Amino acid sequence: MSRNKPEVVRFLNDRLDWNLLRTFLVIMQERSVSRAAARLHLTQPAISLALKRLEETLGHSLIQRRGQQFKPTPAGEEVFRIAGEIYGHLSKLETELADKGEDITGSVRVLSVSRMDSWVYDEYLAEFHRSYPRVDLQIEVMRSSDIVSSLLQMTATAGLSVCRTPQDKLEQRCFLRQRYAIFCGRHHPLFGRQGLTMADLLDQDFVSFTTEQLGESLSPISVFRDEHRFTGHTIAISSSLDEVRRLIFAGYGIGCLPEHIVRDDLLQQRLWRLPPDEGVADIDIQLLWHRARKMNPAERMFLEGMERTMQRYPVQERLGSR
Structure with a gap:
C-alpha cells in the first residue's frame, strides 16, 4: 500500500541525517567531491558514500557527472535550496543562544x-x-x-x-570567485570596435598588476598571455586594482580586471570588453x-x-x- 504525503514526511523526518544534508551543501558549494572532501577533512570515498546514502534516502538522483562536468538535477537544486534554508535557521538559533548566554x-x-x-x-x-x-x-x-x-x-x-x-x-575556504577578462579604455584605439578577435589583441601593449608574474597571485593572467603569444609590451604596472583600472581607462594599454568590478564602467562607456568572451581566468579569494x-x-x-x-x-x- 502506498504512503500518503504526511506519512512520507514523517518517514523522512525520522530517517534523514542532517550530516548528509550538510555534506551535500558543501559538495554543491565546491562543485567537486574532492574539494568537498578536503574542506570537510574527509576522504573522497566517504563523501561519495554520504551522497549515495542521501540519494537513497530521498529516492532521487541529485547530481549528474559527465567526466569533469558537474551538474545538479532538478531534485538536487531543490534539496540544495531547502538545505540552505535549514542551515540558515540553525545558524540564527546558534547566534540567539550565544547572545543570551x-x-x-x-x-x-x-x-x-x-x-x-x-x-x-x-x-x-x-x-x-x-x-x-x-x-x-x-x-x-x-x-x-x-x-x-x-x-x-x-x-x-x-x-x-x-x-x-x-x-x-x-x-583555507574559497570565499569569492572573481572572473578576470580583458578590457580597454575610452582613449584606446580598440574602444567601441565590434567583431574583434584574439588576433587583434596580440600586439597590443598591456597594463599589468605587479602580481601577474609567474608564481604570484595573478600568474594565470601571465600564463594566458604566454599561451596565446601576446607580443605587446607591459607599458604600465601597479599593485592597486583601482590604479590598473585608471591606467586602462587612460589608454595606456589593454589589461585584465574582475568582471564584476567594472560593470558600471561598461554601462558608462568608460571601458570596453575585449575577447575572449569566456574571460581569461577565475581567481579565488580565500578565507585563511x-x-x-x-x-x-x-x-x-x-x-x-x-x-x-x-x-x-x-x-x-x-x-x-x-
Whole structure:
C-alpha cells in the first residue's frame, strides 16, 4: 500500500541525517567531491558514500557527472535550496543562544585584499556587530603575499586573500570567485570596435598588476598571455586594482580586471570588453587562518560565523552589491 504525503514526511523526518544534508551543501558549494572532501577533512570515498546514502534516502538522483562536468538535477537544486534554508535557521538559533548566554569581548584583526565587493561579506559584518557589539574589529588592506606571510607569523585572526599555493599551516575556504577578462579604455584605439578577435589583441601593449608574474597571485593572467603569444609590451604596472583600472581607462594599454568590478564602467562607456568572451581566468579569494593559532572567544565567533555564512550562500551568489 502506498504512503500518503504526511506519512512520507514523517518517514523522512525520522530517517534523514542532517550530516548528509550538510555534506551535500558543501559538495554543491565546491562543485567537486574532492574539494568537498578536503574542506570537510574527509576522504573522497566517504563523501561519495554520504551522497549515495542521501540519494537513497530521498529516492532521487541529485547530481549528474559527465567526466569533469558537474551538474545538479532538478531534485538536487531543490534539496540544495531547502538545505540552505535549514542551515540558515540553525545558524540564527546558534547566534540567539550565544547572545543570551555570553557577553563576548575582545579584538578581531582581519587582513584583506582591496575591493572586497561582496554583499554577503557586508551583511555578515553587520550581523556580527549586532550579535557581538563589544568586539573590536580591525581590517587592514594588504597585498596577498603580505597577508599570507602575516598569517603564517600568527599576527592576525584571518585573511581574505588570493592563495594559489596551499599552505600546510593555514586553513583555507574559497570565499569569492572573481572572473578576470580583458578590457580597454575610452582613449584606446580598440574602444567601441565590434567583431574583434584574439588576433587583434596580440600586439597590443598591456597594463599589468605587479602580481601577474609567474608564481604570484595573478600568474594565470601571465600564463594566458604566454599561451596565446601576446607580443605587446607591459607599458604600465601597479599593485592597486583601482590604479590598473585608471591606467586602462587612460589608454595606456589593454589589461585584465574582475568582471564584476567594472560593470558600471561598461554601462558608462568608460571601458570596453575585449575577447575572449569566456574571460581569461577565475581567481579565488580565500578565507585563511592559521590552524595552530590560539583564538580568543571573539575570534572564534568571527570565524565560525564566517563559515556558517559561507554554508548559507553558494560561491557564485556572493559577488557584488544588493
